[in-house]
Amino acid sequence: MELYGYWRSSASYRARIALNYKQLEYNYIPVHLIKDGGEQHKQSYRQLNPNGLVPTFVDGTVILHQSLAIMEYLEEKYPEPSILPGSARLRGCIRALALDIASELQPLINLRVQQYLTRELKFDDAQKNAWLQHWFRQSFTAFERNLEEVAGDYCVGNEFSMADICLVPQVYSAERFGIDITPYPILRAVYARLCELPWVADAHPSKQPDAEN
Ligand SMILES: N[C@@H](CCC(=O)N[C@@H](CS)C(=O)NCC(=O)O)C(=O)O
Structure with missing residues (x-):
């Protein structure tokens, strides 16, 4: 699993907390949002995430953007411990x-x-x-x-x-x-x-x- 993120990005931070909570190992790939006008705008990154935003999550052939979608995916694939507990x-x-x-x-x-x-x-x-x-x-x-x-x-x-x-x-x-x-x-x-x-x-x-x- 890979997470493209930026240290100070709140949406990347969400994905990191969810991955940690579920004790999932992942490679963290930094995307600098400021340097050189922002690496999120580079063609190579936009191929992965056309919005030009972090995070992007990769699990084999699955490529996901949107931290909430990433969390819902993790919840479905790795239900325990749950981040959507209760009734x-x-x-x-x-x-x-x-x-x-x-x-x-x-x-x-x-x-x-x-x-x-x-x-x-x-x-x-x-x-x-x-x-x-x-x-x-x-x-x-x-x-x-x-x-x-x-x-x-x-x-x-x-x-x-x-x-x-x-x-x-x-x-x-x-x-x-x-x-x-x-x-x-x-x-x-x-x-x-x-x-x-x-x-x-x-x-x-x-x-x-x-x-x-
Ligand atoms: N709704 C998206 C928000 C993603 C987002 O806004 N990411 C910010 C960092 S927190 C970003 O990449 N900003 C780069 C920019 O504004 O150029 C999610 O939850 O993943």
Whole structure:
């Protein structure tokens, strides 16, 4: 198995946590998102992933993009331990929280969006920061409300799941962008608990072979 990713990419981080949790061995192939205009735009990489985004996951003849699709594939092929535990209702909650992050928040703050804001729309640092603050605040406020209903030790009850896998990298990136997470006490407590888990800790960007200072 191979995972094409970037150390600081939140979507790559999700895939790494899922692979670690399921104790699956894989080769990590770094794709530098900044160097030389971004290796994700190179023809050789776009043949693998026409979107020009990381991660891309390869398992023999299977080539997958989209971290949630990769996680669902891993879940079907390697069901234990499960990242979608519990009843149909709980699995619905897990998927909804995962999508809140992966489909609603992350696409608005992605590198290519930030580059468009600064390069094409000429946003200065303060304007770009206001953009990031706005979308994080809106998303994390709703996420906190949802956690009030469903959280236990983790995002949904007391079992680790795909919702947790999506939360960790997004809080990491919030910290990177200087977002204040003190208004979200449940999110913060769950995040702190998750960071202690070995399969989460090992997937941290700073532990990847392509990590930079
Ligand atoms: N929905 C996709 C998002 C993939 C994505 O946005 N990846 C980012 C890094 S987190 C990326 O490759 N950005 C490169 C760019 O914006 O040029 C997934 O979950 O895999």
